Amino acid sequence: xxxxxxxPEASKEPASQPIADEVKGEAPSAxxxxxxxxxPRAAGRAPAGPPPGQQAxxxxxxxxxxxxxxxxLGEQAxxxxxxxxxxxxxxxxxxxxxxxxxxxxxxxxxxxxxxSLSGVDYVTHFEVVxxxxxxxxxxxxxxxTRISHEEPEVDSVISVWSGADWHERELAxxxxxxVKGHPNLVPLLLDEGVDEHPLLKSHPLVPMGEDRPGVITDxxxxxxxxxxxxxxxE
Amino acid sequence: xxxxxxxxxxxxxxMGPQHPxxxxxxxxxxxxxxxxxxxxxxxxxYLHRGFEKLSENENYHxxxxxxxxxxxxxxxxxxxxxxxxxxxxxxxVPSERAEYIRVIMCELNRIASHMMFYGALGADAxxxxxxxxxxxxxxxxxxxxxxxxxxxxxFFYFRAGGVRIDLPDGFIRxxxxxxxxxxxxxxxxxxxxxxxxxxxxxxxxIGAISAAAAIDYGCSGPILRACGVKEDVRRSEPxxxxxxxxxxxxxxxxxDTYDRYVVRMEEMRQSIRIVEQCLDQIPDGPFxxxxxxxxRPEPGEVYVRTENPRGDYGIYLISRGGDYPYxxxxxxxxxxNLMALREMLKDCYIADSVMVLGSLDIVLGEVxx
Amino acid sequence: MLGLIKGxxxxxxxxxxxxxxxxxxxxxxxxxxxxxxxPGLIYDHEVDEPFCVGCQVCARYCPTDAIFVTMKDNPKFxxxxxxRRKIVDSFELNISRCxxxxxxxxxxxxxxxxxxxxxxxxGYHPDVVAGIPALIEMSEKQRKGVxxxxxxxxx
Numbered sequence: 001x002x003x004x005x006x007x008p009e010a011s012k013e014p015a016s017q018p019i020a021d022e023v024k025g026e027a028p029s030a031x032x033x034x035x036x037x038x039x040p041r042a043a044g045r046a047p048a049g050p051p052p053g054q055q056a057x058x059x060x061x062x063x064x065x066x067x068x069x070x071x072x073l074g075e076q077a078x079x080x081x082x083x084x085x086x087x088x089x090x091x092x093x094x095x096x097x098x099x100x101x102x103x104x105x106x107x108x109x110x111x112x113x114x115x116s117l118s119g120v121d122y123v124t125h126f127e128v129v130x131x132x133x134x135x136x137x138x139x140x141x142x143x144x145t146r147i148s149h150e151e152p153e154v155d156s157v158i159s160v161w162s163g164a165d166w167h168e169r170e171l172a173x174x175x176x177x178x179v180k181g182h183p184n185l186v187p188l189l190l191d192e193g194v195d196e197h198p199l200l201k202s203h204p205l206v207p208m209g210e211d212r213p214g215v216i217t218d219x220x221x222x223x224x225x226x227x228x229x230x231x232x233x234e
Numbered sequence: 235x236x237x238x239x240x241x242x243x244x245x246x247x248x249m250g251p252q253h254p255x256x257x258x259x260x261x262x263x264x265x266x267x268x269x270x271x272x273x274x275x276x277x278x279x280y281l282h283r284g285f286e287k288l289s290e291n292e293n294y295h296x297x298x299x300x301x302x303x304x305x306x307x308x309x310x311x312x313x314x315x316x317x318x319x320x321x322x323x324x325x326x327v328p329s330e331r332a333e334y335i336r337v338i339m340c341e342l343n344r345i346a347s348h349m350m351f352y353g354a355l356g357a358d359a360x361x362x363x364x365x366x367x368x369x370x371x372x373x374x375x376x377x378x379x380x381x382x383x384x385x386x387x388x389f390f391y392f393r394a395g396g397v398r399i400d401l402p403d404g405f406i407r408x409x410x411x412x413x414x415x416x417x418x419x420x421x422x423x424x425x426x427x428x429x430x431x432x433x434x435x436x437x438x439x440i441g442a443i444s445a446a447a448a449i450d451y452g453c454s455g456p457i458l459r460a461c462g463v464k465e466d467v468r469r470s471e472p473x474x475x476x477x478x479x480x481x482x483x484x485x486x487x488x489x490d491t492y493d494r495y496v497v498r499m500e501e502m503r504q505s506i507r508i509v510e511q512c513l514d515q516i517p518d519g520p521f522x523x524x525x526x527x528x529x530r531p532e533p534g535e536v537y538v539r540t541e542n543p544r545g546d547y548g549i550y551l552i553s554r555g556g557d558y559p560y561x562x563x564x565x566x567x568x569x570x571n572l573m574a575l576r577e578m579l580k581d582c583y584i585a586d587s588v589m590v591l592g593s594l595d596i597v598l599g600e601v602x603x
Numbered sequence: 604m605l606g607l608i609k610g611x612x613x614x615x616x617x618x619x620x621x622x623x624x625x626x627x628x629x630x631x632x633x634x635x636x637x638x639x640x641x642p643g644l645i646y647d648h649e650v651d652e653p654f655c656v657g658c659q660v661c662a663r664y665c666p667t668d669a670i671f672v673t674m675k676d677n678p679k680f681x682x683x684x685x686x687r688r689k690i691v692d693s694f695e696l697n698i699s700r701c702x703x704x705x706x707x708x709x710x711x712x713x714x715x716x717x718x719x720x721x722x723x724x725x726g727y728h729p730d731v732v733a734g735i736p737a738l739i740e741m742s743e744k745q746r747k748g749v750x751x752x753x754x755x756x757x758x
Binding site for chain 1: 278279282284286287322325447449450451452453463465470471534535536537539546548550552560561563565569570572573602603
């Protein structure tokens with residue numbers, strides 16, 4: 001179980017690499033360069049400095065949490081980042097259920113509140129993101145796991161937080177990810193019988209400014225305030 | 235004939251999607267034993283407009299118009315969450331005056347939204363008079379919204395770094411006058427329902443949920459505070475200028491419909507306190523900070539949570555450079571509160587299911603996104 | 604008995620109160636200070652042409668795709684009377700789609716477009732479209748004060 005499995009698309013760094021280097025090598029800008037952009041127009045400028053998320057120093061809570069997670073998970077592969085001073089932990093998909101359970105039950109962590117569970121389709125892989133919060137200890141963490149497009153499977157955390165129910169149904173429906181262990185994985189938001197997964201980047205959506213279906217381009221005999229629509233050519 | 239030989243069957247009945255008491259297009263299938271609800275299966279998605287997918291195709295500026303349309307009773311609060319996320323990604327600091335304007339509008343919006351809740355809950359209980367009283371107060375606030383943003387519902391007022399236009403002349407004086415009237419109006423509303431015997435018997439002990447279950451389901455806002463959990467994003471993770479303001483977090487302990495109502499009534503008074511402090515402190519100055527003309531954040535991601543009238547409203551915004559957000563995820567408070575409906579409705583009567591649903595104060599536009 | 608008298612006093616008072624209903628098409632309420640109607644094109648009276656050069660940035664940023672703009676070479680530039688090399692050829696605002704969001708005004712590099720108070724735009728076609736003359740007239744009306752209103756004190 002190595003860190004290479006954590007990011008199938010990224011460079012092959014050994015698992016023992018220092019954290020600081022990993023964060024640097026895994027800055028999102030490098031990601032964007034390697035992954036084909038979803039739309040050609042989405043290509044950005046070259047970033048001037050480090051993005052704002054990386055500038056903030058880690059908070060005291062985040063450092064403490066990192067030490068606790070390091071201690072519990074030990075040698076297992078994980079990636080530690082800081083985003084706006086908050087801890088972002090990327091673990092393997094096989095571990096996610098266990099890590100969540102530890103986070104919920106360990107009295108030092110006590111993550112009893114699932115703030116959000118979201119999926120993200122980075123064209124090369126999926127990322128399932130868990131935003132956790134502790135109502136008693138008031139600390140927070142972002143857990144992430146990466147799964148491939150070929151084998152889109154992730155363990156259900158419904159046994160840890162009941163509130164994951166609809167979030168996971170939405171995840172399965174929007175990204176075509178199989179959530180293993182979910183008792184009732186039927187579509188939630190879309191119409192029944194719709195076999196589409198809209199939040200996949202491969203799902204078509206015409207960019208702004210181009211002809212979209214349903215937009216009337218032929219203006220016909222329309223007339224307003226006594227002027228013809230042809231504008232300026234009367 | 236002995237009664238124990240009589241066989242009874244659980245019956246399944248359908249409520250919605252076009253039921254007047256479901257506050258939108260929401261459907262639930264109840265399994266009932268006589269009048270008693272054994273199980274409830276909510277069906278949502280009738281108002282799904284694909285906000286998250288649409289946002290991937292809008293530039294950072296125009297995503298905001300969809301946010302007004304998610305929780306259409308609390309447009310300012312939704313915009314607040316997104317704008318804070320965007321400003322964090324951009325590294326932009328809003329001007330001081332804009333921060334105050336935003337908080338004023340958010341808190342006024344909270345009162346207006348809770349007034350809507352108050353009216354609707356009264357109407358659910360069969361009392362139509364409170365509805366009119368609530369709308370009278372709401373109308374005053376809507377007048378303020380219209381004066382400031384030009385719109386009554388789809389405000390589209392906040393911008394990265396500030397707000398669209400400054401407060402109109404005489405706003406502060408006018409706002410104080412409205413607040414005094416609303417304060418009186420809240421007391422009047424309080425008199426109508428809070429101690430009403432029929433209302434109490436319809437709500438006390440109905441649809442109760444324990445604090446542990448509420449946390450487990452991810453409930454937030456007044457639902458969670460009615461269970462005795464003193465959690466408010468404005469206090470636990472202060473955003474904008476809330477750390478400078480003095481207000482209390484109302485908490486009730488039994489977690490039933492009545493407590494949710496009481497918590498909201500008290501929240502309105504606290505909101506008035508907040509607005510009054512803001513009106514005292516609001517500085518002069520520009521209403522826009524320094525912002526780049528075209529908004530293209532650096533690659534990065536941010537998760538921002540704010541306290542909506544309905545609870546913990548989260549925006550997960552990912553940028554990979556360029557004009558368009560890569561992913562916008564909306565963590566809607568109603569969505570999570572509604573999950574707990576099954577837990578709340580157990581062993582209720584069918585007639586009470588309407589009250590419990592009303593006490594959740596759901597906005598389906600936000601649940602389905 | 605006292606309650607009855609109190610009730611009658613309220614009834615008596617509201618009998619003589621001025622009605623709040625406004626008969627809309629004949630008279631209308633004053634607009635709110637922050638109110639935005641549809642956008643209009645500002646006219647440059649010195650050169651006798653609109654400020655808009657048809658750069659399409661508003662069309663690109665419009666959240667509802669309500670704007671359609673094309674650009675042409677400015678004949679007045681060749682004559683030397685205008686400094687604008689390019690000028691708007693056609694500017695079509697689909698009134699049915701416009702949500703009065705002010706984005707076109709904010710992104711305009713030439714300050715050529717402004718929000719007006721015009722909001723009555725009912726028509727007989729599903730796509731009510733305003734061309735350049737209509738848009739300029741809207742802006743002119745606004746500037747000449749036909750539609751201008753005093754700042755309104757809210758209730």
